[in-house]
Amino acid sequence: xxxxRISGLEVxxxxxxxxxxxxxxxxxxxxxxxxxxxxxxxxxxxxSHGLDWxxxxxxxxxxxxxxxxxxxxxxxxxxxxxxxxxxxxxAVIYLLGSAFGILLHQRGHLVLHASAVAVNGKAxxxxxxxxxxxxxxxxxxxxxxxxxxxxxxxHIAVNGSxxxxxxxxxxxxxxxxxxxxxxxxxxxxxxxVAKRLDxxxxxxPGEPAAEALPLAAIYGLxxxxxxxxxxxxxxxxxxxxxxxxxxxxxxxxxxxxxxxPNFFGDSVLALRxxxxxxxxxxxxxxxxxxxxxxxxxxxxxxxL
Amino acid sequence: MLVLxxxxxxxxxxxxxxxxxxxxxMSIEAGAYFGFADVxxxxxxxxxxxxxxxxxxxxxxxxxxxxxxxxxxxxxxxxNDLERQGIIHVTNP
Numbered sequence: 001x002x003x004x005r006i007s008g009l010e011v012x013x014x015x016x017x018x019x020x021x022x023x024x025x026x027x028x029x030x031x032x033x034x035x036x037x038x039x040x041x042x043x044x045x046x047x048s049h050g051l052d053w054x055x056x057x058x059x060x061x062x063x064x065x066x067x068x069x070x071x072x073x074x075x076x077x078x079x080x081x082x083x084x085x086x087x088x089x090x091a092v093i094y095l096l097g098s099a100f101g102i103l104l105h106q107r108g109h110l111v112l113h114a115s116a117v118a119v120n121g122k123a124x125x126x127x128x129x130x131x132x133x134x135x136x137x138x139x140x141x142x143x144x145x146x147x148x149x150x151x152x153x154x155h156i157a158v159n160g161s162x163x164x165x166x167x168x169x170x171x172x173x174x175x176x177x178x179x180x181x182x183x184x185x186x187x188x189x190x191x192x193v194a195k196r197l198d199x200x201x202x203x204x205p206g207e208p209a210a211e212a213l214p215l216a217a218i219y220g221l222x223x224x225x226x227x228x229x230x231x232x233x234x235x236x237x238x239x240x241x242x243x244x245x246x247x248x249x250x251x252x253x254x255x256x257x258x259x260x261p262n263f264f265g266d267s268v269l270a271l272r273x274x275x276x277x278x279x280x281x282x283x284x285x286x287x288x289x290x291x292x293x294x295x296x297x298x299x300x301x302x303x304l
Numbered sequence: 305m306l307v308l309x310x311x312x313x314x315x316x317x318x319x320x321x322x323x324x325x326x327x328x329x330m331s332i333e334a335g336a337y338f339g340f341a342d343v344x345x346x347x348x349x350x351x352x353x354x355x356x357x358x359x360x361x362x363x364x365x366x367x368x369x370x371x372x373x374x375x376x377x378x379x380x381x382x383x384n385d386l387e388r389q390g391i392i393h394v395t396n397p
Binding site for chain 1: 319321323324326327328329330332337338339341
């Protein structure tokens with residue numbers, strides 16, 4: 001078995017995960033098991049189901065046509081069956097992405113599609129749709145001395161007492177070739193995320209954050225024209241709740257898993273401790289130093 | 305169509321939470337969100353039970369320095385928004 005620490009959880013798996021940062025010591029207690037096993041095509045008496053998924057008694061069956069099937073159970077186990085002729089790496093993308101996201105939802109965490117860095121011992125998150133520049137911004141900030149915390153799937157542990165915390169992702173950055181060239185990260189490139197894809201796993205620059213950090217701020221990324229100014233606007237409570245809901249990992253899962261009340265309640269608890277803002281900035285990589293400068297000034301303004 | 309004699313009632317499937325002086329309400333059924341502060345928050349509090357809009361306006365006029373004309377027009381506009389978002393239901397006499 002291979003052992004990893006992902007989203008603050010000890011994970012044991014019988015396949016190697018090229019997208020994980022480090023392997024932990026063998027023999028440690030694992031909270032999560034992920035292994036190859038026969039996975040049924042359907043569940044008996046599902047409580048709800050869709051075209052490619054079904055749910056019953058704490059189990060979630062997810063079918064990725066022509067790639068793999070995943071059975072995610074009780075927030076503790078992911079069984080997966082890879083279709084014949086499919087490259088293991090292609091299935092791992094789904095395993096570490098949505099399948100692990102479903103498992104985190106089962107564990108009752110607030111799971112967001114976001115990247116994160118550490119700012120003076122606190123977690124700062126960047127939400128946004130794919131292509132908005134979450135990973136690139138986290139990589140650039142890590143290169144500018146802010147410890148990397150998270151890429152892509154960001155889970156917030158809300159326990160009701162004290163600030164919610166964000167554990168280090170444990171996964172590598174995923175960057176397009178043009179971004180890693182511009183950020184001079186070529187020597188930290190590990191492997192292609194998938195065959196025929198110009199996107200790569202990359203060791204984040206600097207030393208990643210080693211422990212869970214209290215949540216302090218959440219930004220929604222919006223792409224601006226290259227000539228436009230960088231704008232940061234504070235969101236009111238309703239706008240902030242909508243930002244989090246739109247950036248749930250994955251938005252449809254929250255509805256399908258009937259997590260709406262939990263997600264809403266946890267969002268408000270998180271916002272008790274974290275300011276929420278819109279950050280509108282050019283997607284142009286050459287604007288990145290200006291974006292970082294503006295963010296650094298904003299962190300001073302809000303006392304971070 | 306909302307009129308002063310309409311009775312309004314909060315929808316049944318709402319999630320709501322308050323933080324500092326803001327209230328956020330979500331209709332699960334409609335997938336819609338609404339935020340209230342200041343007078344909007346006060347109106348939300350006052351319609352916890354089914355309420356006739358004219359009675360609501362009388363109450364607001366006793367609490368705020370506002371003419372009947374402005375109060376009724378703005379309250380009806382506000383409640384129309386809530387109805388469109390599925391946050392309240394309306395019964396006309």
